[in-house]
Amino acid sequence: MFDAYGRTDEFSIVLGIAEAIREEFGADVDAHPGGPGNEAGQVNRAYQVVARRIFRTIVPPREDLPGLVSWALRQAARRRFIEARLPGPTIESLLDAGPGLGDAWPAYLALAPPPVIRDLLEPEHPDFG
Helix, strand or coil, X not given: CCHHHHHXXXXXXXXXXXXXXXXXXXXXXXXXXXXXXXXXXHHHHHHHHHHHHHHHCCCCCCXXXXXXXXXXXXXXXXXXHHHCCCCHHHHHHHHCCCCCCCCHHHHHXXXXXXXXXXXXXXXXCCCCC
């Protein structure tokens, strides 16, 4: 449904921002996804806000902006894991591991430093990152 947006400059910018955040903050990034009664970290929330604002510039009013942002955040995390050569079932398992956290979960996966992702994967893929 949103695949055409995956070929836009705006989508590339959203991916690049996640990479820049990981590079800039490393292990100190406060990207936690929050949980019941606990808001997501400020970097996580800021990444979501920036993605939403970027896509607002190209999404016509009749289209589903929140749906596109959710899709894009999942794609950002998915592409990160594909580049790390994780198997498809592992990627999907990671993406689905944060039920009830909305966009905060894929944003977290796109931003979290490699040691955090490694902890989520242990012992299946201890060499992530």
